[in-house]
Amino acid sequence: MLRINNLKKCYDKNIVLDGVDFHLKEGEIAAVMGPSGCGKSTFIRCINRLVEPDSGEIFFHDIPLHELQAEEMEKVRQKIGFVFQHFNLINRLSVKQNVALGLIKQGFTIEEAYEKALAVLKDVGLEKLADSSVDRLSGGEKQRVGIARALVIEPDLILLDEPTASLDPILVREVLDVLEEIAMKRKNTSMIIVTHEISFARKVADRIYFMDQGSFIESGEPELILNTPSSWIGKKYKNIINYNLI
Ligand SMILES: Nc1ncnc2c1ncn2[C@@H]1O[C@H](COP(=O)(O)OP(=O)(O)O)[C@@H](O)[C@H]1O
Ligand SMILES: [Mg+2]
Known part of the structure; x- marks a missing residue:
């Protein structure tokens, strides 16, 4: 469903993506792990061209995303959900409005959009907060709104860029629980998750990529x-697992 060939991105002399190849099958979950600054966010953002790659090919269901004009790309983004590290919610809108906004932009009526928004808010355990203002929510709740917003468009692919990295440790679990449940229930939805949460990646991912x-x-x-593991990063993560078992 996703095939990436020789993806490259530089910022001046800084080579951030150095010819990345990547494949993802229908329903597959990939976890991307690696040290800060290694290019994980750039990689995941290049997929739906939130960042423009310098060269390389990105095929999504055989559509060459790297060749699309802006408005064609906008249409494809309606099938790709994105969950941001810092939530990227609109604070002056309610929870329900944040989730429904993408659907309203797609042409759904407000009633239809709210109905769909409420259904996914239930899936992430936030139906009771549907009419709250998002700035009143905890970080974990905000990220669950972010996940609901990604789900409501019924995406084939969800990209998640360190979805728990801005949360304090107590709130991380509630978000991981929701993600684990989604991964279990939505077998047809493919996901790429950038994360440092090793036990989560181990449980949920079909494949782990070290960058x-x-x-x-x-x-x-x-x-x-x-x-x-054979790579130095893999060995580091293995050590962390062993340390946690002590
Ligand atoms: N918009 C940008 N302008 C210049 N340099 C950038 C920009 N975005 C990212 N970088 C640089 O690219 C490298 C990789 O960044 P990033 O993809 O955010 O890594 P990661 O997500 O793995 O921490 C870093 O050196 C970062 O400073
Ligand atoms: Mg990052």
Whole structure:
């Protein structure tokens, strides 16, 4: 469903994506892990061209995203949900309005959009807060609104860029629980999740990708890659797991 060939991105002399190749099957969940600054956000943002790659190919259901004009790309984005690290919600709108906005822009009536918004807010456990203003919510609740907004468009692909990284540790779990449930229930939805949460990635991902300096240096099934890593990053993550078991 997604095939990326030789994706490159530089900022001046800083090579951020150094010829990335990547494949994702229908319903597959990929976790991308790696040190800060290695290019994870740039990679995930290039997929739906929130960041413009310098070169390379991105095929989504065989549509060449790298060749699309802005308005064609806008249409494709209606099938790709994005969950941001810092939520990117509109504070002056209610929870329900934040979730429904994308549908209203797509041409749904307000009634239809609110109905769909309420259904996904139920899925993330926030139906009671539908009419609250988002600035009153906790970080975990805000991110669950972010997830509901990504789900409401019934995407084929959801991109999540460190969805729990701005949350304090107590709130991380409620968001991971929601994501685990979505991963279990929505078997046809493919996901790419940038995360540092190893146990979450191990449980949910079909494949883990380790990134370093703009390339994937190792990938594999979670159990295999975390038990017998060959890359230095894999070894670091394995050490963290062992440390947590002590
Ligand atoms: N808009 C930008 N302008 C200049 N440099 C950028 C920009 N965005 C990211 N970078 C640089 O690209 C590198 C990779 O960033 P990023 O993709 O955010 O990494 P990660 O998400 O893995 O922490 C970093 O060196 C960062 O400073
Ligand atoms: Mg990042």
